[in-house]
């Protein structure tokens with residue numbers, strides 16, 4: 001276990017997440033332990049309310065576990081304050097959301113540049129990097145458009161480009177195809193799979209669609225906030 | 235690098251504000267009126283007080299003016315057909331003030347007689363001012379032609395006289411008139427010079443008037459005596475007055491008040507009735523300054539309230555904006571923006587709003603006083619400090635009223651913010 005910890009990118013140790021709703025307590029995660037290696041592509045699955053999003057939010061450092069440990073790239077997230085968590089997200093993580101979450105008043109370029117802005121990049125290199133990424137996701141011709149002028153699939157491509165801007169250690173995606181039709185969804189998945197294959201990006205993705213999960217290298221099944229089972233598929 | 239970053243942030247702020255042009259515009263309008271009214275009100279206040287102070291300054295802030303005043307008469311006197319009143323300042327008073335009060339630099343005794351003056355065909359009613367050459371030092375006015383009275387005029391008891399600009403115009407005296415003679419009563423006086431007058435309005439009396447003609451004091455005393463006879467509706471009124479006025483110049487400005495007190499004490503000792511009045515321009519000046527301060531505070535607070543309203547408008551809009559852009563805040567936080575960066579972003583937006591409002595407000599605040607001056611003939615002065623103050627206030631309003639919405643935005647839970655519709 002110890003030797004595995006040393007090389008694992010993500011390690012969860014008996015992670016609990018309990019939401020207090022007034023006097024009631026909701027146990028969203030009840031003791032999750034897991035190690036994820038660099039370069040793997042995980043699909044987190046399970047019925048609605050099983051804690052998939054909760055787990056992804058914890059993995060994405062948007063939240064901290066109520067108890068247990070989360071070690072990302074050798075760092076215990078539970079010990080970090082809000083500023084440090086922000087810093088961690090900025091330098092190590094990239095997010096892709098179900099509803100794209102682009103900023104409507106910004107152009108494609110500016111949306112992709114957002115992480116670079118917070119990283120303090122100068123305007124020129126930042127614009128160059130944004131263009132490279134737009135080309136990577138096949139949207140170079142939409143560089144100056146606004147999200148409203150793009151289709152859902154195109155918007156999600158922009159979101160993928162943005163999530164890659166800071167060259168993250170881990171990509172997190174919560175139902176990235178949830179708002180897309182089957183064909184478009186597949187295109188996005190192929191893009192992610194390519195990132196995983198060619199660039200070796202570690203991807204943690206929540207989905208409840210089995211055929212979307214086929215793109216992943218590992219499947220994790222949650223039930224009532226616990227790991228039901230997990231398997232390596234390829 | 236720091237520069238370009240600030241520039242980028244401001245540009246982003248403007249871009250965000252442009253999402254709702256009308257809304258941002260109306261918010262700016264609140265600031266425009268606030269800042270505009272601050273500057274306009276202060277300029278009206280400043281103009282009014284500057285005018286008052288200018289008039290008081292004409293009296294000389296180092297001077298004290300003692301004026302003879304006819305005391306309130308007892309009833310028995312008014313029944314008599316021939317009334318005789320003896321009052322006013324004495325030659326002796328003037329000498330005592332000059333010689334015994336050490337803080338006094340110099341004194342000018344003044345005798346005033348109303349007489350008609352003739353020059354050629356023309357005539358006018360003059361106020362003959364019998365005085366010493368020191369007058370022209372204390373009441374420093376521009377000499378337009380010729381010269382002022384000299385010590386030699388006094389010594390030689392010369393029948394020399396100085397006309398005012400106004401008098402010269404009425405009597406058609408010019409540069410060439412110097413040397414000609416003006417007839418005053420039965421006597422002839424040589425015109426030695428023409429001098430300017432500066433008369434103040436608004437209840438303040440300067441020592442000089444437009445109808446003055448200045449002659450040596452000893453000549454005035456010799457020709458006209460100390461007795462003035464006035465006939466009114468069958469009654470004859472006789473007044474015996476030695477000096478009508480004494481101007482006192484104090485050595486330094488901080489001794490003015492104590493000197494005035496000393497003079498008062500001395501005169502009270504030697505005069506049975508209060509037949510004199512001491513006026514201290516400096517005291518008036520101080521009073522005017524105090525009034526100005528109150529005036530400015532009152533006007534400023536009224537304008538300040540409109541700024542407050544403008545600020546509340548900004549806060550209201552920013553709170554709405556934060557709610558509206560909750561998801562954007564969530565996105566930025568997820569990407570890695572720190573709380574203080576979110577605060578900074580929204581603060582910049584409010585500061586941009588309030589500063590634009592402030593700048594337009596300054597333009598309006600400068601225009602309004604100008605219109606007031608043109609239309610209402612009211613003096614207004616836009617001081618640079620009021621503009622700086624208004625600009626400072628508008629930036630502060632942006633910070634103060636923007637801080638709460640910005641902090642609220644930054645404190646949002648990123649997960650909840652991302653889920654917000």
Ligand SMILES: Nc1ncnc2c1ncn2[C@@H]1O[C@H](COP(=O)(O)OP(=O)(O)OP(=O)(O)O)[C@@H](O)[C@H]1O
Pocket residue numbers: 019020021026027028046047048049050051052053054055208
């Ligand atoms: N902020 C919260 N406050 C209270 N309870 C919460 C909160 N977030 C999630 N929960 C609860 O935690 C449990 C797990 O929620 P979670 O969103 O992780 O489920 P999920 O697996 O993502 O479901 P779905 O497939 O519907 O998205 C649910 O019972 C949910 O009601």
Ligand SMILES: [Mg+2]
Pocket residue numbers: 052053054
């Ligand atoms: Mg979910």
